[in-house]
Amino acid sequence: MFLSVFEIFKIGIGPSSSHTMGPMTAAARFLDELRDGRHIWPGAGAPKRLRCTLHGSLAWTGKGHATDRAVVLGLAGCTPETLDPDLAEALEKRITTEKKIHLPDLPELDFDPVKDVIFDFEKNLPGHANSLVIEAYDAQDRLHFQETFYSIGGGFVLTGEELDRLKATEASGKQAPDKFKDMPYPFATAQEMLEMGQKSGKSIAEMKRINEITFLDPQELDTKLWQIWDVMNACMERGLNTEGELPGGLAVKRRAAAIKQQLEDERSNNMSMPHVANDWLSVYAMAVNEENAAGGKVVTAPTNGAAGVIPATVRYYRQHCPGSNDEGIKTFLLTSAAVGGIIKHNASISGAEVGCQGEVGSAAAMAAAGLCAALGGSNEQIENAAEIALEHHLGMTCDPVGGLVQVPCIERNGLGAIKAVSAASLALRGDGSHFMPLDNCVEAMRQTGVEMNDKYKETSKGGLAVNLPEC
Numbered sequence: 001m002f003l004s005v006f007e008i009f010k011i012g013i014g015p016s017s018s019h020t021m022g023p024m025t026a027a028a029r030f031l032d033e034l035r036d037g038r039h040i041w042p043g044a045g046a047p048k049r050l051r052c053t054l055h056g057s058l059a060w061t062g063k064g065h066a067t068d069r070a071v072v073l074g075l076a077g078c079t080p081e082t083l084d085p086d087l088a089e090a091l092e093k094r095i096t097t098e099k100k101i102h103l104p105d106l107p108e109l110d111f112d113p114v115k116d117v118i119f120d121f122e123k124n125l126p127g128h129a130n131s132l133v134i135e136a137y138d139a140q141d142r143l144h145f146q147e148t149f150y151s152i153g154g155g156f157v158l159t160g161e162e163l164d165r166l167k168a169t170e171a172s173g174k175q176a177p178d179k180f181k182d183m184p185y186p187f188a189t190a191q192e193m194l195e196m197g198q199k200s201g202k203s204i205a206e207m208k209r210i211n212e213i214t215f216l217d218p219q220e221l222d223t224k225l226w227q228i229w230d231v232m233n234a235c236m237e238r239g240l241n242t243e244g245e246l247p248g249g250l251a252v253k254r255r256a257a258a259i260k261q262q263l264e265d266e267r268s269n270n271m272s273m274p275h276v277a278n279d280w281l282s283v284y285a286m287a288v289n290e291e292n293a294a295g296g297k298v299v300t301a302p303t304n305g306a307a308g309v310i311p312a313t314v315r316y317y318r319q320h321c322p323g324s325n326d327e328g329i330k331t332f333l334l335t336s337a338a339v340g341g342i343i344k345h346n347a348s349i350s351g352a353e354v355g356c357q358g359e360v361g362s363a364a365a366m367a368a369a370g371l372c373a374a375l376g377g378s379n380e381q382i383e384n385a386a387e388i389a390l391e392h393h394l395g396m397t398c399d400p401v402g403g404l405v406q407v408p409c410i411e412r413n414g415l416g417a418i419k420a421v422s423a424a425s426l427a428l429r430g431d432g433s434h435f436m437p438l439d440n441c442v443e444a445m446r447q448t449g450v451e452m453n454d455k456y457k458e459t460s461k462g463g464l465a466v467n468l469p470e471c
Contacts, residue, residue, distance in 0.1 A: 002183050006228070007341075008154070008336075008341060009302075011231050012300060013083055013295060014295045015065055015066060016067075017153065017155040017300040018057075018151045018303065018351070019066075020067065020069075023058065023071050023149075025074065025079065025080060026149035027052070028074045028077065030075070030147055034047060040144060044142050044144040044145075047109060047144045049141070050110070050134070053120050053135075055131040056129040056459075058151065059119040059121050060121065060403065060460060061400060061458055061460050069092060071117055072092055072117065075101055080155065085295060095111065096112075127163045128150040128151070128350075128353065130353075131149070131150050132151070133146065147160075148160035150163050153302075153349045153353060153358070155300050184211060184214065188345055193379070194383055197379040205338075208337060208338045222330065225333055226329075232288070232310070235292075239257075240260045247293075249404075256286045263280060280319075281414065281418050282411075282418065284311065285312035286411065286414050289308040289405070289409060292308070301366070302340045302343075302349045302359075303362075305405050306359040306360045306416065309363035313367035313368075313371050314367075316421060317329070317371055317374050321374075321375065332371065335369050336366035336369055343366075343445075348445075349362045353457065354445060355396055355448075355449055355456055357396040360412050361389075364420040365386040365389045365393075366386070367389070369386040371385070372384075383438050384427040385424045387436055387437065389420050389424075390438070394445055399465045400460055
C-alpha cells in the first residue's frame with residue numbers, strides 16, 4: 001500500500017473533491033479514452049454527441065456541489081489542478097450558448113449542458129454512492145463509447161472495470177499490483193508503521209520521506225511540499241480577507257474576515273479573551289472552507305469538505321506555537337499524509353461512503369498526528385494523537401443543507417481543527433501508550449459507515465438537511 005503525499009494533498013477547486021474534482025477528472029479521462037479510439041463500439045461512426053448521467057449522491061447533491069458544472073468543464077478539457085477559476089465561467093457560458101465542444105484531436109462535439117447532464121435520482125450503481133456514466137454517440141445516434149466512473153472520495157476516480165478489479169483482489173486476500181510495492185517502508189496499517197519505526201529508529205515523517213524520494217528527487221519533494229502549503233495558505237488568506245455572500249441560494253454570509261478583524265482589534269487593544277486560540281483556529285479553518293464553498297482554489301486535505309482542518313492547524317503551529325519553524329511544516333505534511341493513507345486504505349475518506357467521520361474525522365486525525373510530530377512527539381504519541389481525534393468523530397453524519405458544502409461544513413472544520421489540537425496536546429502529555437489502537441478505531445469508522453443509513457451519507461435526505469426552521 002502506498003499513497004503519495006501528493007495523492008492525499010491535491011491542488012484543485014471547490015466546493016467538493018468527490019462531487020466537483022472527481023467528476024471533472026472523470027470527464028477529462030473520458031476524453032483521453034475517446035482520443036485513444038480503442039474502445040469504439042462495433043459499427044459506430046466517429047463521435048458526434050456527448051452525454052453524462054449522474055447517479056446516487058452525485059445526483060442527489062450534485063446541484064449544490066456544482067457537479068454538473070464540473071462535468072461541463074471537464075468535457076471542455078479542464079482538469080482540477082490546471083483550471084483557472086476566473087476563466088471557467090466564460091468557458092461554461094460559451095458552451096451553454098453554442099452547445100458545442102471544440103477540443104484538440106477530436107471532432108466538434110454536440111453537448112448541451114442543460115439537456116445532456118442528467119440527474120438520475122432513481123438508479124444507484126452498485127460500485128459506489130458517487131457514480132457517473134459518460135457516453136459518446138455518432139451522427140446516427142449510435143453508441144460510440146461508454147464509460148462508468150466512480151468518484152471514491154478525495155478526488156480519486158476509478159472506472160467500473162478498475163473498481164471491480166480492486167474489489168476482486170481484496171476479496172481474494174491478495175495484494176493489489178502496485179508500482180510502488182518496493183517502498184522501503186511499505187506500511188499499510190498503523191501497527192506496521194510503528195513497528196517499522198521501532199526497528200529503523202526513524203520517525204514517521206522520515207519513513208514517509210524516504211518512501212517519497214524513491215521516485216521523486218529530494219529537492220523536487222521539498223518544492224512540491226512547499227507548493228502545497230503555499231496554496232493552502234493563499235486560500236486561507238483569500239478567505240480571511242473576503243466578505244460577501246456565498247453562492248448557492250442559502251444566503252450564507254462569509255464570516256471569517258469579520259471575525260479575523262475582531263481578533264486583531266482585541267489584540268491591538270490589549271484585551272485578553274479567554275478562548276482566543278480556539279477562535280483563531282476556527283477562523284483559519286472557516287476561511288478555507290468559505291473559499292471552497294465559493295468554488296475557489298483549494299487543496300484536498302484529504303477532501304474539499306474537510307479542507308480547512310489541516311491548513312488551520314498548520315497555521316496554528318506556525319503562528320501560535322513557540323519554537324515552530326518551516327521545517328516543522330514539512331514534518332507536519334508528511335506525517336499527516338502517512339496517517340491519511342492508512343485511513344483511506346483501510347476505511348474511507350468519502351462522505352458519501354461513510355459520512356463526515358470519513359472527511360472531517362480523517363482530517364482531524366491527520367492534523368493531530370501532524371501537529372504532534374511537528375512539536376517533537378514520538379511515533380507512539382503521534383499514533384495516539386490521531387486515534388484520539390478520529391475516535392471523537394465516530395458516527396458523524398454528512399447531511400449538507402441544500403446539498404451545499406456550507407452548513408454545517410464550514411463551522412465543522414473549525415471544530416475539527418480544535419479537536420485536532422486538543423488531541424495532539426493530550427497525546428504529548430502521555431508516553432504514547434493507550435487503550436484503543438488507531439487501526440481498531442479506523443475499522444470502527446469503516447463498520448459505522450457501512451451500517452449508517454444512506455440518508456446521512458451526503459444525500460441531503462436526512463439530519464440537518466431536512467430540519468430547517470419554517471420562517
